[in-house]
Amino acid sequence: MTKIAIIYYSMYGHVAGFAESVKKGIEASGATCDIYQVAETLPEEVLGKMGAPPKKDHPVMTPEKMSEYDGFMFGISGRFGSVPAQMKAFMDSTGGLWQSGGLVGKAAGTFVSTGTQAGGQENCQVSMISFFAHQGMVFVPLGYVDPKVFTNDEAHGASAYGSGTLASSDGSRMPSELELAVGETHGKHFGGITAKLAA
Numbered sequence: 001m002t003k004i005a006i007i008y009y010s011m012y013g014h015v016a017g018f019a020e021s022v023k024k025g026i027e028a029s030g031a032t033c034d035i036y037q038v039a040e041t042l043p044e045e046v047l048g049k050m051g052a053p054p055k056k057d058h059p060v061m062t063p064e065k066m067s068e069y070d071g072f073m074f075g076i077s078g079r080f081g082s083v084p085a086q087m088k089a090f091m092d093s094t095g096g097l098w099q100s101g102g103l104v105g106k107a108a109g110t111f112v113s114t115g116t117q118a119g120g121q122e123n124c125q126v127s128m129i130s131f132f133a134h135q136g137m138v139f140v141p142l143g144y145v146d147p148k149v150f151t152n153d154e155a156h157g158a159s160a161y162g163s164g165t166l167a168s169s170d171g172s173r174m175p176s177e178l179e180l181a182v183g184e185t186h187g188k189h190f191g192g193i194t195a196k197l198a199a
Helices: 014-028 044-049 063-068 085-092 095-100 121-126 129-135 177-198
Strands: 003-008 032-037 071-077 107-114 163-166
Touching: 003 014, 003 063, 003 177, 014 032, 014 071, 014 107, 014 163, 014 177, 063 095, 071 085, 071 177, 095 129, 107 121, 107 177, 121 163, 163 177
Parallel strands: 003 032, 003 071, 071 107, 107 163
Antiparallel strands: none
16 A cells, blocks of 8 residues: 655744645545644744744654655645755754665655745645655645636635645734645645656
8 A cells, every 4th residue: 555644844833833734635545544743843932932833743754664665645834935945954864865865766745834825835745846856755735736726716825736725924924725725636636646656
């Protein structure tokens, strides 16, 4: 059975919650899915001043554990139009996998949360592609497999690069029903492609 891991960083819970929809879609494709977070790099004092809620109880991913999976969906909490330092620190820790070719041919996808529509939705996801390329991974975008990505009826975070959500500048907006539905579609699409690559 195809085995997929979701690896995310979430400060305020938007990406962590969105991951559950992506997981639902992945499992609907027939794959198994586990959710992990990357290690926090900010001190508790700083997180408290930023109003960050407690972390979810998802285990922390390690580079060694990645060898157990056929594909990975990376959940990105956008920071100034790019990936957060916590995700970058995790990627930088995978040098051993790069040297051994441990991730070559494995599927990789992205979903994202930013504060605004112009907050780097696509750029955050594009900025992950250099990591995938260096690791020899196969980037699986969402494309437009879900017609809801085309809609202009409401603001949403989905694009051709991957599913996503808008958090609003103060973080008060949580993922909409449309965004969650696209996340589920994205997971199902990703699971199907990953199974073909792993076969």
